[in-house]
Amino acid sequence: MKLLIVDDEERFLHSTQKLLNRKGYDVETAPSGEKCLEILGEKAIDVVILDVKMPGIGGMETLRRIKREQPMTEVIMLTGHGTAEYAVDALLRGAADFLVKPVSIPELIEKVEAAMARRMVLEEKIRAAKALKAAEAGLSTQSSDPAGPEETITNTANSGKKQ
Amino acid sequence: MKPESADNIMRRTILSSMILIPIIPFILVIFIGYFYSKIAIENRTVESMQRIVEDHRQMIDTFLRERRTNLEFIINTHAFEDLNTSRSIEFVYHNLRTISNAFVDLGVFDEDGLHVAYHGPYQLEGKVYKKEPWFKEVMETGVHISDVFLGFRDYPHFIIAVKKTENSRTWVLRATIDTHIFNTMVGRIRIGDTGEAYIINRDGVFQTQPRTGGNLLETDPSRLKYLKHHDGIATYTSLRDYGWFGGLSTPVHDDYLVATVWLKEKPWLLVARQEKRDAFSGLRAVMYMIISIAAIGSATIVLVAFNQTGRLLQRIKDVSGEKAHLENQLIHATRLAELGQMAAGFAHEINNPLQIIRSEQALMDFILTEMKEKKEITNDQSIEELEDSMHQMIVQIERCSGITQAILKFGRHTEPQIEDIELKDFIPEIAGTISNKASVHGISVKQLIDEETPMVRGDKGQLQQVLINLFNNAIDTIVDRHGSHGGKLSISAKAAGDKWVDIAVQDNGTGISPESMEKIFSPFFTTKPPGKGTGLGLSVCFGIVEGLGGKMDVSSQVGRGTTFTVRLPAATA
Numbered sequence: 001m002k003l004l005i006v007d008d009e010e011r012f013l014h015s016t017q018k019l020l021n022r023k024g025y026d027v028e029t030a031p032s033g034e035k036c037l038e039i040l041g042e043k044a045i046d047v048v049i050l051d052v053k054m055p056g057i058g059g060m061e062t063l064r065r066i067k068r069e070q071p072m073t074e075v076i077m078l079t080g081h082g083t084a085e086y087a088v089d090a091l092l093r094g095a096a097d098f099l100v101k102p103v104s105i106p107e108l109i110e111k112v113e114a115a116m117a118r119r120m121v122l123e124e125k126i127r128a129a130k131a132l133k134a135a136e137a138g139l140s141t142q143s144s145d146p147a148g149p150e151e152t153i154t155n156t157a158n159s160g161k162k163q
Numbered sequence: 164m165k166p167e168s169a170d171n172i173m174r175r176t177i178l179s180s181m182i183l184i185p186i187i188p189f190i191l192v193i194f195i196g197y198f199y200s201k202i203a204i205e206n207r208t209v210e211s212m213q214r215i216v217e218d219h220r221q222m223i224d225t226f227l228r229e230r231r232t233n234l235e236f237i238i239n240t241h242a243f244e245d246l247n248t249s250r251s252i253e254f255v256y257h258n259l260r261t262i263s264n265a266f267v268d269l270g271v272f273d274e275d276g277l278h279v280a281y282h283g284p285y286q287l288e289g290k291v292y293k294k295e296p297w298f299k300e301v302m303e304t305g306v307h308i309s310d311v312f313l314g315f316r317d318y319p320h321f322i323i324a325v326k327k328t329e330n331s332r333t334w335v336l337r338a339t340i341d342t343h344i345f346n347t348m349v350g351r352i353r354i355g356d357t358g359e360a361y362i363i364n365r366d367g368v369f370q371t372q373p374r375t376g377g378n379l380l381e382t383d384p385s386r387l388k389y390l391k392h393h394d395g396i397a398t399y400t401s402l403r404d405y406g407w408f409g410g411l412s413t414p415v416h417d418d419y420l421v422a423t424v425w426l427k428e429k430p431w432l433l434v435a436r437q438e439k440r441d442a443f444s445g446l447r448a449v450m451y452m453i454i455s456i457a458a459i460g461s462a463t464i465v466l467v468a469f470n471q472t473g474r475l476l477q478r479i480k481d482v483s484g485e486k487a488h489l490e491n492q493l494i495h496a497t498r499l500a501e502l503g504q505m506a507a508g509f510a511h512e513i514n515n516p517l518q519i520i521r522s523e524q525a526l527m528d529f530i531l532t533e534m535k536e537k538k539e540i541t542n543d544q545s546i547e548e549l550e551d552s553m554h555q556m557i558v559q560i561e562r563c564s565g566i567t568q569a570i571l572k573f574g575r576h577t578e579p580q581i582e583d584i585e586l587k588d589f590i591p592e593i594a595g596t597i598s599n600k601a602s603v604h605g606i607s608v609k610q611l612i613d614e615e616t617p618m619v620r621g622d623k624g625q626l627q628q629v630l631i632n633l634f635n636n637a638i639d640t641i642v643d644r645h646g647s648h649g650g651k652l653s654i655s656a657k658a659a660g661d662k663w664v665d666i667a668v669q670d671n672g673t674g675i676s677p678e679s680m681e682k683i684f685s686p687f688f689t690t691k692p693p694g695k696g697t698g699l700g701l702s703v704c705f706g707i708v709e710g711l712g713g714k715m716d717v718s719s720q721v722g723r724g725t726t727f728t729v730r731l732p733a734a735t736a
């Protein structure tokens with residue numbers, strides 16, 4: 001499981017990364033939205049923790065792009081602003097959750113785990129769906145056989161008529 | 164010199180216009196009134212003077228005519244021979260005296276002026292009067308009334324003489340009139356206190372003794388002006404002669420109202436006069452009246468002006484006070500908004516370092532735990548202390564975080580979602596959320612919502628925030644004072660006029676001291692111990708209520724309790 005923390009506070013990235021590493025998480029960091037998208041393009045990331053207020057493209061815009069390019073990636077928004085509007089907006093745009101700074105690390109981990117679980121469930125479902133689709137695909141190949149003769153019959157009939 | 168205050172200038176301006184504007188027409192009216200009554204009184208006085216003088220003239224004329232006709236009667240009913248003896252003339256004289264005792268003597272003259280017969284106090288028989296002007300005149304015109312003169316007797320008298328021609332004989336009958344009686348008769352005229360009458364002849368010589376200013380048979384040159392010939396009655400008066408104020412000023416010499424008329428029987432001028440002060444005394448009464456009316460009227464105007472100016476100024480003061488108050492409130496509200504924004508930015512910035520501290524703390528905690536588990540550190544005492552210290556960091560971070568959250572809430576600028584709120588449903592709902600907390604502290608919560616309370620216009624979320632804040636404050640202060648027994652909290656709502664609804668939250672807590680009262684709505688003002696209150700509750704309420712177009716009020720008594728009133732606009736039906 002891979003985690004990406006995006007925040008313009010270097011020290012926050014540093015110490016949080018260290019802590020989470022120690023707790024056994026694989027953590028990447030990015031100091032800006034741009035860098036975040038770059039990393040996402042290179043590595044497979046499961047959960048992104050995204051600060052809202054950053055220089056460059058802000059958190060909300062970054063969220064929008066992540067969701068466009070990799071809708072499967074879970075994003076937890078992190079902000080100093082605890083207003084309902086932001087929360088609602090972020091959730092509507094596809095964020096998995098919304099945390100208000102200063103968030104306690106146990107809570108953060110909890111949310112990450114929840115997001116991860118959700119992602120896992122989602123992946124499971126997708127896999128199942130894909131399997132189903134694959135199964136259906138397989139079934140349809142098999143069932144094309146009866147159609148063949150029918151076609152043939154028709155064709156035959158037609159040709160018979162023509163003939 | 165001290166510059167005059169605007170208040171004083173305004174007072175003076177208002178006062179002077181309030182006095183001058185009514186007083187000018189008032190004085191004008193009074194003057195016109197005075198002027199007309201003056202003319203009326205003057206006319207009436209002069210008219211009555213003229214009437215009296217005319218009556219007097221008629222009386223004097225009648226007297227003279229009667230005396231003349233007395234003599235004419237005697238001369239017509241007697242022959243010269245009947246009267247040319249002193250015996251016979253004495254008899255006739257006595258008869259004459261019974262008709263009028265003004266006759267002093269009686270005498271008969273022949274055509275040569277010889278005094279033939281005489282009866283009277285003097286010895287005149289035998290004197291010849293041919294050269295005397297009176298004799299000449301009576302011979303010419305048949306009748307003669309003389310001016311007053313001294314004559315042979317050296318005593319002022321005047322005579323009436325008539326002539327008769329019969330059987331080529333001409334003779335003259337003459338009588339002397341008692342000037343004393345005539346004097347008395349002429350002088351006896353009743354006009355006011357100072358009225359008098361006298362007669363002057365064509366040369367201005369006194370024919371009767373005037374009561375004032377002159378002697379019989381003397382001439383007073385100042386009276387010659389009356390002598391021009393005129394028909395009827397002439398009066399001499401002029402406004403200037405007796406002054407604007409009807410002779411209130413000291414009388415000058417010859418300060419008289421004068422009426423003159425020529426007699427018919429004799430070219431004598433009857434002069435009647437009265438001191439103007441006396442004549443126009445009515446005018447003085449009017450004057451006094453007008454002065455008192457003017458005085459009372461002016462005093463009233465001035466009094467009313469002072470009174471009204473006082474009231475007006477007070478009113479202006481009140482209004483400007485109100486305005487200043489409103490301005491203050493407005494400034495307060497704007498300041499609050501600015502402060503809110505600033506505080507929000509500030510809180511936001513604080514949150515980042517707080518977050519870092521939190522991460523660092525978590526890291527330290529984790530490392531510490533690891534080291535402990537790996538037995539890398541073994542001093543239990545130190546570990547305990549470190550752990551306690553770690554815990555304190557969390558607590559303090561939580562505290563900071565609480566503050567920044569409150570500030571952010573305070574500084575939040577969201578457009579209120581205005582709707583009509585039914586307080587009968589809304590207030591019990593909100594009260595329900597605190598009922599638990601209240602009952603824990605033994606507080607009885609009363610809801611007094613008037614049946615007639617109209618709906619209010621507001622934002623439900625915001626109004627909830629306001630009420631919860633007020634309830635929490637009330638509960639805090641109640642617990643402060645009563646612990647967990649005897650607390651009372653009441654929430655009431657009722658219409659205030661047509662346009663407003665008052666929601667009041669009343670507690671029986673400690674009350675607010677006057678010093679605190681000024682500051683309770685200011686952000687960060689709190690009397691609660693550190694870490695307990697942010698001091699933002701009421702300023703948030705204030706901002707919200709202001710934003711909803713309402714007003715917040717508070718009344719409090721230390722040791723009694725406090726009532727916060729929120730006034731909101733009523734929903735228009």
Ligand SMILES: Nc1ncnc2c1ncn2[C@@H]1O[C@H](COP(=O)(O)OP(=O)(O)OP(=O)(O)O)[C@@H](O)[C@H]1O
Nearest residue numbers: 636637640683689690691696697698699700701725
């Ligand atoms: N009902 C009340 N009775 C007595 N004092 C009050 C009452 N309401 C407010 N005050 C006083 O006004 C101060 C400011 O109140 P405000 O609600 O703004 O802040 P606070 O209650 O101290 O803090 P917070 O609301 O964040 O808990 C309080 O500290 C208290 O002294």
Ligand SMILES: [Mg+2]
Nearest residue numbers: 632636700701
């Ligand atoms: Mg409070």
